[in-house]
Amino acid sequence: MSSTLTRYKAEFRCINESCASVYDLNEVVYECKKCGSLLEVSHDLDALREKSGQEWKDLFDSRFRSVKFPNTSGIWNKREWVLPHAENSEIVSSGEGLSHLFSSDRFAKDLELGGLWIKQCGISHTGSFKDLGMTVLLTQVRHMLNRGVPIRAVACASSGDTSAALASYAAKAGIPAIIFLPAGKVSQAQLIQPVSNGAKVIALETDFDGCMKIVKEVTKEAGIYLANSMNSLRIEGQKTIAPEILQQLEWEVPDWIIIPGGNLGNVSALGAGFEMAEKLGLIRKRPRIVLAQAENANPLYLSYLKNFHEFAAMDAKPTLASAIQIGNPVSVQKAIKTLKSFNGIVEQASEEELSDAAARADLYGLYNDPHTGVALAVLYKLLAKGTIQKGEKVVVVSTAHGLKFTEFKLKFHEGKISGTDPKLANQIRSCRPETGPVMDEIAKFLQGKS
Ligand SMILES: *Cc1c(COP(=O)(O)O)cnc(C)c1O
Numbered sequence: 017m018s019s020t021l022t023r024y025k026a027e028f029r030c031i032n033e034s035c036a037s038v039y040d041l042n043e044v045v046y047e048c049k050k051c052g053s054l055l056e057v058s059h060d061l062d063a064l065r066e067k068s069g070q071e072w073k074d075l076f077d078s079r080f081r082s083v084k085f086p087n088t089s090g091i092w093n094k095r096e097w098v099l100p101h102a103e104n105s106e107i108v109s110s111g112e113g114l115s116h117l118f119s120s121d122r123f124a125k126d127l128e129l130g131g132l133w134i135k136q137c138g139i140s141h142t143g144s145f146k147d148l149g150m151t152v153l154l155t156q157v158r159h160m161l162n163r164g165v166p167i168r169a170v171a172c173a174s175s176g177d178t179s180a181a182l183a184s185y186a187a188k189a190g191i192p193a194i195i196f197l198p199a200g201k202v203s204q205a206q207l208i209q210p211v212s213n214g215a216k217v218i219a220l221e222t223d224f225d226g227c228m229k230i231v232k233e234v235t236k237e238a239g240i241y242l243a244n245s246m247n248s249l250r251i252e253g254q255k256t257i258a259p260e261i262l263q264q265l266e267w268e269v270p271d272w273i274i275i276p277g278g279n280l281g282n283v284s285a286l287g288a289g290f291e292m293a294e295k296l297g298l299i300r301k302r303p304r305i306v307l308a309q310a311e312n313a314n315p316l317y318l319s320y321l322k323n324f325h326e327f328a329a330m331d332a333k334p335t336l337a338s339a340i341q342i343g344n345p346v347s348v349q350k351a352i353k354t355l356k357s358f359n360g361i362v363e364q365a366s367e368e369e370l371s372d373a374a375a376r377a378d379l380y381g382l383y384n385d386p387h388t389g390v391a392l393a394v395l396y397k398l399l400a401k402g403t404i405q406k407g408e409k410v411v412v413v414s415t416a417h418g419l420k421f422t423e424f425k426l427k428f429h430e431g432k433i434s435g436t437d438p439k440l441a442n443q444i445r446s447c448r449p450e451t452g453p454v455m456d457e458i459a460k461f462l463q464g465k466s
């Protein structure tokens with residue numbers, strides 16, 4: 017297997033174009049040693065071009081939802097684009113990717129769109145898109161361990177979902193995981209996931225940005241490998257969201273993709289995926305990318321208003337979209353580059369807007385987490401402004417499963433999120449267990465009165 021794949025090569029490359037230093041993927045390195053910029057995984061596109069765009073499409077289509085390992089994963093069925101040197105025996109996979117592209121004719125029609133799809137990245141092993149990157153990171157760690165690189169543990173700072181993914185994939189591979197969480201700032205479901213998977217969970221009296229600072233220090237220690245998305249191996253897995261969406265749309269490019277962002281790794285990954293699909297001839301045009309931020313954690317939005325001429329980190333205020341409560345995003349430079357090359361937009365959503373948007377879309381059969389709520393609220397806003405126009409085709413990236421955010425859903429329907437639309441709150445009726453009163457309730461319901 018590996019012998020057929022080794023003609024595809026990948027390496028780390030500094031994103032600062034005037035530096036462009038390269039490093040071996042087996043080296044423990046997260047930032048450029050010369051200039052301190054982030055790295056990206058760079059693929060030998062000439063080797064990949066030996067297949068035409070159509071040949072790649074056919075190959076990927078032939079592997080989609082296969083029962084044969086490792087094509088049982090939406091990452092490893094595109095392995096040549098991700099981590100070509102990984103051996104089958106090194107792959108740490110829990111069937112990530114291959115998530116449903118939800119569509120509802122009724123929803124699209126109500127918004128007068130030519131098509132609306134919600135990419136359900138949260139329907140995944142640990143309930144968020146973080147699985148897509150973590151499978152690649154743990155696979156590369158295994159590859160390095162096989163070559164004698166002394167890694168004793170993997171570590172991350174997390175706003176919730178990264179730690180769940182890291183703990184699960186590390187447990188599967190039998191590698192110790194260390195997790196730093198901001199005390200009291202993640203949902204109960206998110207907190208209990210790494211605990212169950214046996215990770216060392218350390219709660220710090222700070223916010224995500226404070227946890228990030230600590231994990232950067234800790235991973236300077238040889239032997240503790242950094243699993244945050246500043247490690248660009250994660251991006252390689254997340255990148256497959258783009259070709260997978262295209263594949264599910266039968267390789268037709270939508271007009272818009274809306275994605276919520278915090279640390280801004282995922283929007284960069286999305287862009288990288290489309291860019292690769294374009295460079296290798298699978299598509300001829302690009303979608304426009306919209307990055308959606310919570311108003312309470314909106315440093316990129318503020319920078320966008322100034323045409324990205326400056327960027328200022330901020331102290332993020334609490335938001336229901338807790339996974340994107342980030343004021344000092346690690347991947348900001350990558351994200352700005354992506355947005356510029358995808359004619360991108362940044363828009364924000366308030367707490368009320370994100371809550372209402374999630375609930376409104378739930379009425380079409382979805383079950384939205386608050387981050388998807390941010391993206392949906394931004395969709396409504398851009399439609400109202402006329403930026404997104406009638407008849408256009410839109411994909412919204414849903415980043416986590418709503419079941420991780422039961423407190424949020426409960427609070428909304430109990431009417432406890434101030435400023436939200438009371439008409440959207442659905443309350444449970446209590447009723448005597450007798451046919452008469454029950455029929456009265458049903459009659460009221462069917463007349464639209466309650
Ligand atoms: C991590 C996360 C995000 C933000 O992704 P970034 O790469 O940090 O921008 C959004 N939504 C959910 C549910 C997440 O877990």
Ligand SMILES: [Zn+2]
Pocket residue numbers: 030031032035036037048049050051052053
């Ligand atoms: Zn550099």
